[in-house]
Every structure is written in structure tokens, then in C-alpha cells.
Amino acid sequence: MVEHSNRKDSRAAEAHQSSCLDPFGTWKMSNAAHGFGYPSFVSYNGLEMVWAILFYVPRWLWKNWEAGKVSALRMDLNLGIISEVEKKLKKKLLIDYMYSNLKHHNFWAYRYFFCEFLSLINVGGQMVLLDRFFDGTFFTYGIEVMSFADRDQEDRIDPMIYVFPRMTKCTFHKFGTSGNIEKHDALCILPLNIVNEKIYIFIWFWLLIIGFLTFLVLVYRAAIIFSPYIRALVLRMRYRRVKRECIDMVIGKSYVGDWFLIYLMGQNIDSVIFKDVIHELAKKLGYRSRDIGET
Template sequence: MDIVGTITRLPTLFFGASPCDDSFADRLSYKYTVLMLALFAILVTSKQFGTKHIQCWVPAQFTKNYEEYVNDICWVSNTYYIPLEQKVPTLEHERRQNELRYYQWIPFILILQAFGFYFPHIVWRSLSRRSGIDVRDIVDAAIHYKSVDVATQDDKHKNELMEYIVEAIDKYVDDPRRQVEERRQSISLKYVLLTICICLGKYLGNYLIIVYFTTKALFIANAVCQIFLLNLFLGQEFHLFGIQVLKRILQGRGWDTQSRYFPKVTLCDFQIREALHLNGSHRYTVQCVLPLNLFSQQIFTFIWFWYMMVFIVSIFDVIAWVTRFFPSKQYNYIKRRLQLMKRDTEFNNYPPEFVKRYYMEFIFGYLEPDGVLMLRLLSSNTSDFVCTEVINQLWQRFYKRDPKRTKRNRKPESNSEQVAQERKQQIAKTAETHDSIRCRSLKATSIPNQTNNGHDVLIRSRKSSFQPRVEDNV
């Protein structure tokens, strides 16, 4: 039996094979951590009801029924922990200061923690759908596009999938309700408030990215709060538990079998009423063993280090995503993938300053942060090849939408030397045209006199030659 393969397929069995629209750090919290806590809850529940969860030492006069009753009453009522080297306090409130209140509720605590880790994902899914685009659906289409490209080479189906992806992103980023030009002119208080309130600012070009980083902040806050909430549930300083375990290991003392966090030997106080007794009841203090705490100590030790790992991975993931959305990072990321294809050779022949300005218009004016976020998620959840193809398809749409704009803006965006050279050439051509016009005007003043004199001579010659012929004919 393939144990490793079965373990790796467990998230698919619990959550299905649905595509992901997030990063690995997010899945580490809402998928793998939730699965781990659910499995621990099932194991603890089976231990509680499948074996003897508590065993108390009772006086010799107690019968078997009395012993079972003591075990049940000490399990239902809370036991308390006093170290063996210390004397048991006589006052009840001193005893209750070290009371253990958690061992009956461990399965419910684990389930509650699992929901806490899954809650940020619910926030991401519900708020991202309000944007008007389903990022998971686009990732699913990109995964199918990749599988078609590898397996069947069905070009028609592949083109339909690519058309669907590009059409969905284009409609979202080019929504007329975004009012890009108005937002560029001035940043008003309304714009700032709508950006902060993620429930309202859906058409500002940064709605998805704000929701995404809010979700990541919830994942980090949840990992920290879970550790400190266990202080309340366990009644101990659980946030220091892992540090103390590491100290014992480094000092060579090994595993702490007498841990005050999860004591195995506890005390229990209970009373038994007797009708014929003068005082009406007997008070007993018995010593009990909690085998379940040995298992609980191992579980929560693993949970402490797992939470620390989730917290560290989430922190580094947030730092990585923040750096990806620096303007220079966005520009270089899109530019490299546009230059990989090199389809538009005419555009590549334009001056560098104009090309850069047009790239910036495509990235910061057309895609905006939401569009770049969707492309990043496509790249991380499918492949960089699919993302590059989508970027180039979006570029073709953006570039062909107004082809005359390129020719109009090309000259003003050229460098200063080219502009100066063109002006010199224009001035030289203007001077030449003025000189040619002046020469033509001077020639025009002299040509009419010559023409008139020649015309008179021609008339006189024609008359002299014509008249004799007429007279001869007559």
C-alpha cells in the first residue's frame, strides 16, 4: 500500500480536486492545517470513547460499581494537578487554581481551530466573487488549456479556452465603470475611502488585490491568535510550550513525562451521599491517571511547531507578494513576457521611449493591479507558459483597439535628438521651397515679354505669307 501517495491525496479526498486561486502559503493554512486538525480531532475522539480515558485509584472497600462511578465522576468533573513533591492544599480554592478544564473538550477545541484556519478562505472566496469575475474559474480554464496542449493537441478546444480566459479578463479590466481617466486627474477623499472599504470599491482597479492581502493578513493573525487562545483553553502559558520543549531537548533531558501542561497523574475530589450517615455525605480525594494526556501532549507539541511554521511561511509569502507589486516589478514582469513572443515587429521598431510609455499604459492603465494579480495567480497555479500566452493575447487586444493612436503618439514620444534633427530637416526643406518659389517668380516676370514679341513676329510672318496665296487664288 502506497502510504505516501495516500497521504498526499487526502486533501483531494476532503476538499475535492478543485483548482486553486491562491498561493501555497494560503493552502497551507486553509487546506493542510484544517485537514491535520480534523484528523487529530477524529483520533482523540476515538481514544476517548474507545479506551479507558481515565483510571482512578479508589479505596479498598469500593466495589467495581463504585470504581466505575468514581472514574465517570472524575472525568465529568475537572481534576486538578499538584506535583508529587508538594503537599496537597487543604483549602478547596487553592486546589482549583490548578484545575484541568480542557481534556474533555479537546476534540471540540481542534474543530474550532480548524474553522478558524478555514475562515479567511471563506472571506476570500465570498469577496472576490463580488468583483464580477471568478478567479478560480479562470484558473480552471487555464489548467484545462494546459492539459489539452500536452495531451490531445486539440487546437479548436484550446483556442476556445484561451478566448474565454482572455475575454473574461479583458471585460473585467476594461470595465467602463472603472473611470480610469477621472481617477488619474485627482485622488479624492472618496477614492481613498472606497479603497479602504473593500466592500464598496469594486471599480477602482485594486479591489481584488486589497481583498487578497486582507485575506493574507487574516491568515497571519489567525496563526498568532490560535497559539494565544490555547492559553485560555488549556489554562497554561501555551505560547511558551514549544520553547520549553526545545530547551529540554537541547539540555539532553529528553521528553517531559511530568509536564504541567499535560499532567498524567491528577487528583479528584468528590462527595458521596449516604442516607444513614450523620453528616449526610462522605468527601473523598483520589488519585487518577489520564492516559489521554500522553497522546494530547504529543498532538499539541506538533501543533505548536506547525503553527510556528505556518506563521513564518505566511510572513515570507506576504513579503514576496508585496515586492511583486512594486511598479518596477510589475513592469519588468509583463515586459519580459511580451518580449518573449515578439509578434508585433512593427511596434518593436518604434523608439524605446515610446515603447516604454506604451507598455506602462498597458500595465498601469489597462491591466492595473487587479489584472496583474490574476496573471500572477495564473502563473503560480498553472504554468508560466500559459500566463505568457494570456498576456500576449491581452496585449494584442489592447494594441489593436486604437491603431491610429500609436502613429499619432510615436513622434512626440521620440527622443530629443531625433526631434531636433527632424526640425532641422524641416527648416532646410522650408528654406529650399522659399528659394524655389522666389526663382520661379523672377522667371515669370521676364517670360511674358519674350512671348509677346515672338507672337507678334509669328503673326506678321503668317500675314505676309498668307496674303499672296489669297491673291493668287483670287
């Protein structure tokens, strides 16, 4: 604890020491004597590009794996107002597809679940990446900011200034009148860090919330995978027009991949048409009831 405190005090003090201006005009603080450096503006931009790419990867994977299956099966049945002949034909095509391909959608669905899991790994990886980027200070950055006001005055070090220094000693190199390179020292303000400290405190909370919500989604997904009862319950709650017995019949004769496809189709086609599709599918699977006639 003492070593960690000394390290923080030392780094906070060094925040006002040497820096240089790189050839592209961006500030880059450094302290070779103590073996650490402060990230430059170019580094921040590069890191944000990495975030964007990594967060897009799960969506890109699913977009390629899904390959427009739901859109193809929808067949304009989301419109609702279509001719009866066309409606019957398209419903029959959809029912025949779902019946003939029953129990063959697990691999397709598990790839979507993998993308959800990859999203959680991505959030955790982003936290680790940022923590390494900021020399082990990002994990506790939000906590430090929230607890800053409650600390004793003599022990109070603003964590935002500690991570994002606002002032530093600058060394300018330029050609003098004799043609030699001259060094000029000045006290420089880093106004961009005033913005960066606010951005990264938002990112800290944002990643924390996203990680927690993604974890809850994975818990829900695990319950869906291992419990047919929960799968049926979700469909009954989401699609109340469909008869409970028909849902139970379909879920009892299908796998989780079929449930996932049915759930997505319910979100993408007209609710009345979806009800007819599930009722007809249940009849093909063996459900018998006078309440369900030909549709």
C-alpha cells in the same frame, strides 16, 4: 525570576493534588486554594473547534469575495484541445474583458491580500489564545521541552508533565448503603494527557512554522504591491513562453489587481492559450511587433 520559579515549582507539586469527576465523566483538575485550574477534556475539544472555525474564516471570506470570477473567465480554456472556432471566440471574450476592465481589479485583489494578512493575525491570535488557556505557559512550551534535557537534575521539571499532569488525587462521590453521599479518594492516571502533551508540542511548532511562512508571504506580497518591476519579473519567471516585451507592456499599463488576475488566469488556462491572450492584450495596449500575428 524567583517568583516565577516558585510559581512553577508550586504548580508542578499541585499537579498531584485535588480533582473531581464532572457529571459527564471527564476529568477536571482544580485547586481553589491557589486560584488556578487545569483545563478539562471538554475544554480541549471546545478549543479545537474554535481553531477550526478561525482557520476557516479567511478561506470562507475569499471564497465569497472571489465569487467564481476565475472559474467564469476560464471558460474551459484549461482544456487546450478544443475547436479553433470555439478557442478564438473564448480568447476574444477573455481579452475583451481584461482590456475593458483594466485597472478595475484592485479592490478584488486587495481582499485576497487582506485574507492573507488575516491568516497571520489568526496564527498570532491562536498563540495568544492558547497561552491564556494554559495560564501563560504555551508561548515557551516548545522551548521548555527542547531545553528540558540540558537542565541540572535538581532543577529539572518536565514541562510536558507540568502543563499536562498524568497523575492526580481523585475524589469520587457516590451514594452509600444508607443513601448518603460518600467520598472516596483514589490516585488516578490521566492517560489522555500523555497524548495531549505530544499533540500540543506539535501544534506549537506547527503554529510557529505557519506564522513564519505566512509572514514571508506578506513580505513578498508587499513587494508585489509596491514594485511593478517585481510583478513583471514574477510573470516572466512563471510564464516563460510569453514575450518579455508583452509582459512589460501589460504591467506598465495595469495595476496590481490586474496583475493578480493575470497571474491566476495563467494558472488556470492552457499555457499556449495564455501566451496568445497576453500577446493580444499587449497589442491592444499599444505593443507592435511583427513576431505577433493574429491568433
